[in-house]
Every structure is written in C-alpha cells, then in structure tokens.
Amino acid sequence: MSDARLRRVQKEIKDCAKDKTSQISIEMIDESPFHLIGAFPGPPDTPYEGGYYEVDIKIPDAYPFQPVKMKFITKVYHPNISSASGAICLDILKDAWSPVLTLKSTLISLQSLLCDPVPNDPQDAEVAKHYLADRESFNATARHWAQAYAQAPTHKSKAALGGQATDAEMAGLTEDNVASFTDMGFPRPQVIAILKRLNYRGNNVNPASYNSVLEELLK
C-alpha cells in the first residue's frame, strides 16, 4: 500500500536524522520523499578515508517489497562501482533485497562495500583488473579519486605524489609507463586509454605485454 510506503520512508528519514552516531545522512531533494540523497563518510583505513560520498536514492512504488535504486553521485574508484555512471553492483540492491532492510542499513552496506571490494563480481571491469593486478597502485588511484572528487584531505605522508594528481595517476597508471609510450610520439590520452584497458603494469609484467600495447597503439 502506498500510504504505508510513505509512512515508512518518513520514519526512516526521521530515524536517520535522529541518529548521530552512524554519520549517515538522508536528505530530500525536492518535495517528493521518494527521491533522496544519502551521504556517508568514506570508511577509515581504506583509500576512501576522509572522503564524503553522496548517493542518489530513488524509492520505487512497491517499496519496501522492491529494492531501492541507488547510485553514487560522487565519483568512486572501486571494482563494484562504475567509475563513469556510479552504478553499484551489490546483491542487496538486486535479488538479495529484503523488505526488512532500510535506507540506513543499505547505505551502511554501501559503506562496507567500500571496505571490502568484490572483484570477482565487478561492475567496472577495468578497475577490477587493476585491483587484482596491483593492489598498491589501485589504492593510490582510489586515494587520488577520493581527493579529487570526494573532498578527502591530501595525505601528507604521500608528499611525493604532490598536491595534484596527474591524469596518469587518476587512471591508475604510473607516469613512467605512460611516458615510455608518449616518448615515441603517441598522443597521451590515447596511451592512457589503451594502457588502462589492457591493464598494463610495466614491461614483462602480466597481464599485458609491451608489444600488445604497441599493436593497439598502431591500429
């Protein structure tokens, strides 16, 4: 019943506003209580720490018997979140949804998804490849994205990276690798796109070889 849906959503918004400990906020965009924006801080001890993530929430007509529709507004570098659209691959937003779940508990699940990526069931295949191939470099890129898009403070310990991340770092690549191809005269955006797609992690490192990159570039 639709009235029950309205009551429940009102209740959930109110509960979230009352709860100060969870740090999760839900706000209305306009007069409709069925289109909301949820927000939560990036979980500590992850590359997303210090960032502030906003999520677009749409409540379907059959809520709570149908899952809420959520996607990230803030750009996130994460295997289960599309880096382009913010679409989320999470079971409880699909077939594992249960009517006992609430907006708050779902947002908490998203927060914990940031803690524990599931690269075997990826939404963004390139990010997942990066995550599996080189965890450290993945973490660095995720941190760059958090700083660039989620207002995470720049880490002082990583002063070597400088204040502003380069386009290579934002794509999860090292400057050296990009330079080795741009020096040959290939345009930089193309090099970055192909290296990202092929998940290039340096010469003689699996999974993409130097030659396969050259082949792609010469196409």
Next chain:
Amino acid sequence: MDMSSHPLLAVLDEPPPFPEKYPQLRRLDRSVVCQICKEPFTAPVSIACGHSFCSHCIRSSLDVSKKCPSCNENCSEGSIRRNRALEEITDAWDESRPTLIELTRHVPTSATTRKRPAPEPNSKASSSSGPSKRVKANANANGSRSGSQSRSASPSKPRSKDSREEEEVEEDDEDEVQELTENDEAPCPLCQATMPISSIPLHIEKGCPPPKTTKKVNGVVGKGNQKSDWKKVFSGQGLSAGKGKEVEMKRITKPNYALATPADLRATLAEYSLPTTGDKLTLTARLQEWIILFNANLDTSHPSSLSALRAKLTEAENSRKRDKERGKDEMVHQLGTKEGLEKYAKDKKGEFERLKKEIMERDKRRAGAGTAEGSGSGTGKENAIEVE
C-alpha cells in the same frame, strides 16, 4: 537542512520515544515492531522459520518473493499462522506505553530525591529479597492501577523501579486472562456478541447471526433456518445470493492470475462487492490487494468491517494512482504560476517555433494549392497533411 522540520515529516504522528537512559524499555519498544512496516504489529503472524510480521506485510512480501524477509529461508503462504500471544503482547504494550512514558518523565524529580539516603536502601532490600519482591511489586502495581493520583503524588525512587515490574506483572495478568477465555465465554471477533468460545467458529461460519440462533443451532431454530433457506430458493434468490450478501469469513484462495480471464476476476470481485472496472492488470492488482487485506483481516482479534476494508482498498488504489500522476499534477501546478509558465515557455521554445514554422508552411502550401485548383493528387496530399 533540518529534516525534522520538513512539512512532509511533520505530519508523521509518532508516539514519543522513551528517553535514552532506559535502553531496556527502548528494546521492548522495538521488539513489538514489525520489521517490514516498522510499526507495532497489527494482526501478527509467524511463519515457518519463527519470524513474525504483520499479516498484511508478510502476505504482501510473499507475493513478491517466497522467502522470509529476515532470514531468507524459503517460505510459503501456507505456513502463516496467527500469533495470538504476540498480538496480546502488542496490545498490552500499546495500552501500557503511555503510562510508562508518564512514569519515565517523572524520574528526573526522583533523581533529586534519590540523593536522600532513606528510600534507597529500602528499594534495595525489597529487590534483593527474592520471591517477596514479586509479591510486593504486584501489590504496588495493583495499587497504582486503582489510584493513579498516588503515582503522580509520590514519584520516588522505589515507584519508578516498580514501574518496570508493573509492566511485567501486567503481561502476566494478560496471560491469565487469555487462559480464562480458553474455556469461558468470549465476544465474537466480528459482531462482539458474547457466546461460549467453542461455538464461535461455527457462529462465524454462519455469517454472524444473532447469538440466540447459534446457541440452539442444533435445535428447532436450525429447522427454522432450513425453512428460510427453502423460502429463498423458491423466491428465486437462491442460497448463494444470501451468502453473497453476508460474505463468508473464510480465507480466499488465490486464483491463478495468469490463467484467470478478466470475467473470472470481475466475478470474484463482485462476490465481495468490489468495483469491477479497469483492464485485467487493474483487476488483478485490485484482487491481489483485496485478498491480502481480507486474509490479513482474519488474523486478528480486532478485525475491521468489510466496508472498512473496502475503503482501505480504494484508498490504496487512489494513492497509487496519485503517485503515478504526481509528476503531471506538479506540472499543472507549475503552469499556474507566472514563473513556471515563463520557464515552460522557455523550455518549449524550440518546439513552439517548429510548430509555428510548420503551420506557416502549410498555410503557404494551401494558398498555392488554392490557386492550382483542380489537381486532384495535390488536394489529396493536403488532406493527408491536415490529418497529421
């Protein structure tokens, strides 16, 4: 933005919560809440895995997915059983909640009196004395119930302590009442007529005739019923017509919506005096909702009347329609204001220009066709464009 001040949220009439220093009361408060609608249980039922929900909630949920919402265990509607104890607890809790809230409010004053040493050891002694504590609490609870002014007059520490016990005792009392009803007279859940509990099912089956007839159901009056039944048959009404008037309070079996024709659905809806308008989708949705409402209504000891259920169904249908047309309404409303109209004009300027151009061109062409009268194919084309 302060969300609690939003007009949409202000309408929510929630009972006041317990203060934070009573986590046990808050827990109790949460435990009588259905996990689906997040409201206190109405017509609570249990399913195979032992989880309990409102009858309406779990029936709606099982229509979508045949799993327990809490533990994900497979579950079918057949395993739904009334949970009478939980209903009793919810009712009792609902009744005692305002009193408890009242009591917790008085505690701040008792907190100041707590500093006085005298009442403190007293209460300690009473609580440590094992079985006698229960008796004392009982006496106090009874006392407070008979004279409510004594409660507000002396809001001291031992009283607040007893308040918690009172609640416990009250639940015990309710259990006793339930035991009594098991072999005593009870009001019929539908018509409130008092009769022996064993005869209630039969009474309901008969469609709630006045209690006199149910008491002598095997006797002379039974014959009388037969007589009137025959009369109905002869007068052309038929037995089923009589039944249709007084709907049988039996669970409705779900039809196979994929196979049912709109006529079947309409017939079932008519049986329950429901509107039979709309296409098959609307009919199916209406019947589905009705079956949920109707069957859930059989899971409570305070059932609503059928007319109330029908009103609920129409309300749900209307609000769903409203949701669907909300966007339209907003747009119409927007066009009522000057700024909205200007914005709309700005947005649609391109389209407006295109239409204007089209019409001007058409007029031009028509003028051209007017001069070259007689060319049949030309006018045919013109007509086609006009129809467009």
